[in-house]
Amino acid sequence: MIEDERRLADAELPGDDTELQDAEPELDLGDDASALLPLGLTESSLEALLFVAERPLSRREIGLLAGVDRETVDARLGDLEVTLRDRGIQLLLSGDRVELATAPDAGALVARYVGADAVRLSPTALEALAIVAYRQPVTKSAIERIRGVDSDYTIRSLLHRRLVVELGRSSAPGRPILYGTGFDFLERFGLTSLDDLPPLDADIAGHLVDPGPTEAVMDGEGEASGA
Amino acid sequence: MTDAASALGMTNGATDLRSPAVRFGAGRRPEDSTEVVLSDWAGPLGLLLTLIEARRMDVMTVPLGALAGAYLESLATLEGDRITNISSFVAVASQLILIKSRAMLPRHAEPGEPGALPDDGPDPEAELRERLILYRAYRDAGSAMQGVAAFRIGLFRREPTAALAAAIAGARLPDAPPLDPAVLVAALQRLAVIVAPPEPPPETIRRTITLAERAAIIRAALRAAPTIVLQELLRGARDRVVIAVTFLAMLELVKRREIVVEQGMPFGPITARRTTAAERAAAGLTGNMDDTPLDESLESFR
Numbered sequence: 001m002i003e004d005e006r007r008l009a010d011a012e013l014p015g016d017d018t019e020l021q022d023a024e025p026e027l028d029l030g031d032d033a034s035a036l037l038p039l040g041l042t043e044s045s046l047e048a049l050l051f052v053a054e055r056p057l058s059r060r061e062i063g064l065l066a067g068v069d070r071e072t073v074d075a076r077l078g079d080l081e082v083t084l085r086d087r088g089i090q091l092l093l094s095g096d097r098v099e100l101a102t103a104p105d106a107g108a109l110v111a112r113y114v115g116a117d118a119v120r121l122s123p124t125a126l127e128a129l130a131i132v133a134y135r136q137p138v139t140k141s142a143i144e145r146i147r148g149v150d151s152d153y154t155i156r157s158l159l160h161r162r163l164v165v166e167l168g169r170s171s172a173p174g175r176p177i178l179y180g181t182g183f184d185f186l187e188r189f190g191l192t193s194l195d196d197l198p199p200l201d202a203d204i205a206g207h208l209v210d211p212g213p214t215e216a217v218m219d220g221e222g223e224a225s226g227a
Numbered sequence: 228m229t230d231a232a233s234a235l236g237m238t239n240g241a242t243d244l245r246s247p248a249v250r251f252g253a254g255r256r257p258e259d260s261t262e263v264v265l266s267d268w269a270g271p272l273g274l275l276l277t278l279i280e281a282r283r284m285d286v287m288t289v290p291l292g293a294l295a296g297a298y299l300e301s302l303a304t305l306e307g308d309r310i311t312n313i314s315s316f317v318a319v320a321s322q323l324i325l326i327k328s329r330a331m332l333p334r335h336a337e338p339g340e341p342g343a344l345p346d347d348g349p350d351p352e353a354e355l356r357e358r359l360i361l362y363r364a365y366r367d368a369g370s371a372m373q374g375v376a377a378f379r380i381g382l383f384r385r386e387p388t389a390a391l392a393a394a395i396a397g398a399r400l401p402d403a404p405p406l407d408p409a410v411l412v413a414a415l416q417r418l419a420v421i422v423a424p425p426e427p428p429p430e431t432i433r434r435t436i437t438l439a440e441r442a443a444i445i446r447a448a449l450r451a452a453p454t455i456v457l458q459e460l461l462r463g464a465r466d467r468v469v470i471a472v473t474f475l476a477m478l479e480l481v482k483r484r485e486i487v488v489e490q491g492m493p494f495g496p497i498t499a500r501r502t503t504a505a506e507r508a509a510a511g512l513t514g515n516m517d518d519t520p521l522d523e524s525l526e527s528f529r
Contacts, residue, residue: 126369149270190379
C-alpha cells in the first residue's frame with residue numbers, strides 16, 4: 001500500500017512536459033527588437049543596466065537590449081559575478097533572472113538605514129519553505145507528503161508573503177500547481193542564489209535519491225543559471 | 228491518560244504553542260506522563276520527532292514501536308480545533324502500533340527472502356524512519372535558513388525609482404488585473420448625475436447716459452425753480468460719467484442760449500437760470516426754444 005502511495009505521489013511530480021511559467025513581467029520591445037542597432041555587451045555596460053533596472057532582468061531581455069546572443073550574456077554575467085565577489089553589491093541570481101543587490105555581509109548595516117528587520121517565520125512555515133526552496137518546482141502534495149500534514153494554509157501564507165511563488169502547473173493528473181521561490185525569498189533570507197542555501201543534513205543525502213523528474217527540471221534550470 | 232491530559236493544560240489556552248517542547252511529569256515514567264507542546268499546525272512527524280529528541284534518542288536507531296504509547300498519549304491531548312488534521316496523526320499512530328506489534332512477534336524472514344509472507348510488504352519501521360529523517364532534514368534546513376536570515380537580515384536592491392529610464396527603454400507595466408464592471412457602472416452613474424445649473428452671474432446692464440437725458444433733467448429743474456445750482460442738482464451723484472455728462476449738457480444748453488450760467492468764484496457754486504426772451508432776441512433767436520436734438524457725439528466741442 002505504501003508503494004502505491006509513493007507511485008501516486010511521484011506521479012504528481014512534474015514530468016518532462018511540465019509547463020513552467022515566468023510570473024515576472026518582461027520588457028516588451030515589440031517588433032522593433034530586431035531593428036535595434038546591436039550595441040554589444042561589456043561587463044561595465046551590463047553592470048550599468050542592472051544598476052538602473054528597477055526589477056530583475058532575464059537573460060533574454062539583456063540579450064535583446066544589447067543585441068547579443070545568450071552565450072555573450074552568460075559570459076558577461078560570469079565576469080561581473082567574479083568582479084563583484086568581494087564588493088558591497090553582488091549579483092543575485094534566480095532561475096533565468098538577475099539583479100544587483102547588496103552583499104549578504106552588508107545586510108545588517110543597510111537594514112539599519114532602511115529600517116528593515118530580519119524575516120521571522122513560524123517553525124511550520126520554515127519547514128514548508130525549506131521543502132519548496134530545496135525541491136522546487138514542487139507540488140503541494142509533495143510538501144504535504146514530507147511534512148505529513150495538510151499544508152494548505154501554510155503555503156497560502158507563504159504565497160501571500162511572496163516567499164513562495166507559483167511557477168506553473170505539473171503535467172500530472174489534476175495539473176497541480178508547482179511552487180518555487182523567487183527573488184523575494186532570496187532577498188529576505190540574504191541568499192545570492194539557491195546555491196547559497198545552507199547544506200542539507202549530510203545523513204539524509206542518501207535518502208534524497210528519489211527526486212524523480214523534479215531534479216531533472218532543476219538540473220535544466222541550473223544549467224540556465226550557471227553564468 | 229485523563230490525568231495526563233488534564234495535567235497538560237493543552238486546552239486552557241495558557242500554553243505557549245509557538246515552539247514545540249516536551250516536558251516529563253515528576254515522579255512518573257516518561258512513557259506514561261509526557262507533556263507535549265506543539266507549534267501551530269505542526270504535523271504528526273513533528274510530534275514524533277519532538278518525542279524522540281526529548282528523550283535524546285537517535286532517530287536512526289530508536290525503536291519507533293516503543294514510542295507508540297507516548298505518541299498516543301500526546302495525540303489525546305491535541306486541541307479540538309486540530310480535528311481536521313487528526314487523520315494524519317492517526318495514520319502515524321497506526322503505523323507506530325503496527326511497528327510495535329510486529330516487534331512483539333517473532334522475527335521472520337525479510338520480504339523477498341525464502342519464507343517471507345506474501346503480504347508483508349516493506350518494513351513499516353524503515354519506511355517511517357525514512358520519512359522522519361527526510362522531515363528532520365527540511366525542518367533543520369528551515370531553522371538554518373532562519374539563522375542565516377537573522378544574521379544577514381536580507382539583501383537590498385534599488386527601489387523602483389528608475390522608472391523613467393525603463394520607460395525610455397520601452398518597458399511597460401504589467402497588465403493590471405481585470406477591472407470589475409461594477410466599478411465602471413458606479414463611475415458612470417456618478418458622472419451621469421444631472422447637475423443643477425449654476426446660478427447665472429449677476430447681469431451687467433450697460434448704462435447709457437445721454438446729453439439729452441441730462442439736459443431734460445436740467446430743463447425740468449429750471450421749470451420748477453427760477454435758478455438752480457449745479458452742485459445741488461448733482462447732489463448724491465457718485466458716477467463721474469453722470470457728473471461729466473450733466474456738465475456737458477449744461478454747456479450745450481448754454482450754447483443754445485437756453486440757459487445762462489454764472490460762477491462767482493473758482494470752484495464756487497454754478498448757478499443756472501433760463502435765458503429771458505430779451506436775451507434770446509439779443510442773440511438773434513426767436514422766441515421758440517431750439518428743439519433740434521442735442522448732438523450726442525460732442526462734435527460741436529471740437
